[in-house]
Amino acid sequence: MKQILIISGKGGTGKTVVTAAFASLAENKILVDCDVDAANLHLILNPESQEVHEFRSGKTAFISKDQCCSCGLCQSLCRFEAIKKDTLSDKFLIDSVSCEGCGFCALACPSGAIEMKENLSGQWFVSNTRFGLFVHAKLGIAEENSGKLVATVKQKAKELAKKNNVDWIIVDGSPGIGCPVIASLSDVDCAIIVSEPTVSGIHDAKRVMEVADHFKVPVKMIINKFDLNEDMTKKIEMFSLESNIEVIGKIPFDKRIVESVSQGKTVIENGNQDLIKCFSEIWERVKKGFFAL
Amino acid sequence: MIVSIASGKGGTGKTTVATNLASVLGISCQLLDCDVEEPNAHLFLDPVINQENKVFTLVPKVDAEKCKLCGRCQEVCAYNAIAVFGKKHLVFSALCHGCGACQYFCPHKAISEEKKEIGIVQKGTKNHLEIITGKMKIGEAMAPPVIREVKKYIKKDFITIIDAPPGTSCPVIESVKGSDYSVLVTEPTPFGLNDLKLGVEVLRKLKIPFGVIINRFDLGNDKTIQYCENQDIDILMKIPFDREIARVYSKGSLIIDEIPSYRQKFLELWESIKIKARK
Ligand code: SF4
Ligand code: SF4
Ligand code: SF4
Ligand code: SF4
Numbered sequence: 001m002k003q004i005l006i007i008s009g010k011g012g013t014g015k016t017v018v019t020a021a022f023a024s025l026a027e028n029k030i031l032v033d034c035d036v037d038a039a040n041l042h043l044i045l046n047p048e049s050q051e052v053h054e055f056r057s058g059k060t061a062f063i064s065k066d067q068c069c070s071c072g073l074c075q076s077l078c079r080f081e082a083i084k085k086d087t088l089s090d091k092f093l094i095d096s097v098s099c100e101g102c103g104f105c106a107l108a109c110p111s112g113a114i115e116m117k118e119n120l121s122g123q124w125f126v127s128n129t130r131f132g133l134f135v136h137a138k139l140g141i142a143e144e145n146s147g148k149l150v151a152t153v154k155q156k157a158k159e160l161a162k163k164n165n166v167d168w169i170i171v172d173g174s175p176g177i178g179c180p181v182i183a184s185l186s187d188v189d190c191a192i193i194v195s196e197p198t199v200s201g202i203h204d205a206k207r208v209m210e211v212a213d214h215f216k217v218p219v220k221m222i223i224n225k226f227d228l229n230e231d232m233t234k235k236i237e238m239f240s241l242e243s244n245i246e247v248i249g250k251i252p253f254d255k256r257i258v259e260s261v262s263q264g265k266t267v268i269e270n271g272n273q274d275l276i277k278c279f280s281e282i283w284e285r286v287k288k289g290f291f292a293l
Numbered sequence: 294m295i296v297s298i299a300s301g302k303g304g305t306g307k308t309t310v311a312t313n314l315a316s317v318l319g320i321s322c323q324l325l326d327c328d329v330e331e332p333n334a335h336l337f338l339d340p341v342i343n344q345e346n347k348v349f350t351l352v353p354k355v356d357a358e359k360c361k362l363c364g365r366c367q368e369v370c371a372y373n374a375i376a377v378f379g380k381k382h383l384v385f386s387a388l389c390h391g392c393g394a395c396q397y398f399c400p401h402k403a404i405s406e407e408k409k410e411i412g413i414v415q416k417g418t419k420n421h422l423e424i425i426t427g428k429m430k431i432g433e434a435m436a437p438p439v440i441r442e443v444k445k446y447i448k449k450d451f452i453t454i455i456d457a458p459p460g461t462s463c464p465v466i467e468s469v470k471g472s473d474y475s476v477l478v479t480e481p482t483p484f485g486l487n488d489l490k491l492g493v494e495v496l497r498k499l500k501i502p503f504g505v506i507i508n509r510f511d512l513g514n515d516k517t518i519q520y521c522e523n524q525d526i527d528i529l530m531k532i533p534f535d536r537e538i539a540r541v542y543s544k545g546s547l548i549i550d551e552i553p554s555y556r557q558k559f560l561e562l563w564e565s566i567k568i569k570a571r572k
Contacts, residue, residue: 012304037460102392179434199545
């Protein structure tokens with residue numbers, strides 16, 4: 001069983017389009033969406049959920065007005081500026097958006113006025129799709145701990161993969177280089193970076209490359225919309241070569257790719273022969289990469 | 294006045310809007326790049342950097358001589374960042390949020406705090422524009438402290454444009470909090486619309502007034518426009534898909550410099566933001 005992760009440094013480079021194409025091409029696989037912040041893969045896979053689980057994580061402080069004697073200790077201890085004084089009642093209040101849930105205030109309050117309540121921060125699902133099982137999640141708005149939700153989703157996918165004896169776990173990663181990406185990278189056999197030939201695209205690709213390198217995950221590169229700026233495309237090819245990273249494909253800018261997304265189809269399902277050929281070759285190179293290992 | 298530029302997801306043109314808008318305003322304007330995981334604004338503006346400060350968080354440091362291995366610190370830490378294993382004391386600094394609880398509650402005064410570098414903030418200028426960029430260190434997981442540091446540079450009498458990170462969780466909230474107005478940049482595709490709805494939820498939750506810019510509006514369908522109309526959301530600007538814009542963007546230049554008609558369009562955008570923000 002091999003686990004591959006599609007990442008991009010930043011959203012919008014075509015990561016989900018590539019993941020969906022792989023979903024069409026790979027046999028005997030499980031699909032995972034780790035972009036729990038702004039999940040999109042479900043728009044193409046059209047999942048029917050079999051299991052829905054609540055994701056609880058972290059806590060938020062609540063002050064009981066009746067018990068608070070307005071000593072102000074909690075406010076002076078909270079390092080996240082989450083405690084404010086209500087000028088009308090002279091009582092203290094928690095700004096739940098700023099509260100990091102450390103619980104310092106609750107432990108320190110001399111009147112026992114502060115309670116830590118668990119957050120319902122999201123949901124995660126196991127679903128059926130026309131391409132097989134799909135594990136995905138939805139993080140609640142303004143909730144933190146997406147890293148932990150990513151870890152939960154990946155853990156579940158791994159269990160299911162073992163149980164069903166699948167060959168591939170294909171993971172749509174999260175954008176950025178912070179906690180959700182770090183969580184996405186764990187246990188991965190190969191990370192595929194989808195980059196685009198723009199100044200910022202190159203910058204982001206390099207940064208996420210460093211992260212993968214930091215966690216010792218092997219990397220391959222795909223250049224999307226390569227024909228929008230061929231000079232920049234050459235630059236990506238150059239630095240990939242220098243860093244010993246194989247460029248496994250170049251995808252042209254093609255309106256039909258946007259079209260396929262709009263119809264909720266993968267490029268393979270919708271595509272014309274050129275696009276099918278382009279993505280199939282990329283998938284073949286991914287497979288070959290593992291035989292070479 | 295603080296105006297943040299956000300989007301459910303990256304790649305919709307958020308940085309394009311932020312950099313062009315800030316540049317067209319120029320004097321008494323500052324641009325804060327709060328996308329500290331992947332700061333990009335400086336790539337388009339190429340500022341002269343004249344100040345650089347490291348960003349630190351505090352992590353506990355245990356004095357083994359004084360520590361009685363009582364385990365109280367482990368008990369009070371909500372993030373499992375400090376632990377006693379047999380006769381050993383361990384701090385997992387990557388998990389630590391720097392809340393200070395362990396130090397406060399250690400009965401033997403064995404804990405002090407030390408600084409740990411998690412990123413940098415750079416201050417620079419380009420023409421009359423002041424540019425503040427936050428950059429998180431590779432391998433670090435916590436963006437909000439770096440963002441908070443960037444936001445300390447906000448000047449009261451200036452126009453502050455904030456380039457926010459993508460997504461809907463902690464880093465975005467930290468960036469847009471305190472804005473007088475927000476602009477959500479989106480694309481008229483099913484992905485774009487899905488992300489836009491999430492962005493709208495965030496801003497409504499934070500009670501920040503906002504409007505929408507539709508980028509590459511001729512490339513997708515009109516469901517996004519319908520959604521905005523149904524939800525009574527202002528559409529501030531529509532930017533067409535244009536190979537010329539894509540080319541200018543790809544080489545890291547500003548649209549207002551290379552396609553002069555956009556100067557006027559961004560100035561008009563600012564006028565409508567000013568009116569709407571006051572309402
Ligand atoms: S520490 Fe407790 S009693 Fe004191 S102000 Fe805070 S909530 Fe009120
Ligand atoms: S739990 Fe921590 S962050 Fe939240 S209010 Fe209390 S001290 Fe502040
Ligand atoms: S609370 Fe203080 S004395 Fe107790 S184990 Fe922690 S560091 Fe050691
Ligand atoms: S400072 Fe807070 S988060 Fe860090 S180890 Fe101490 S109790 Fe845990």
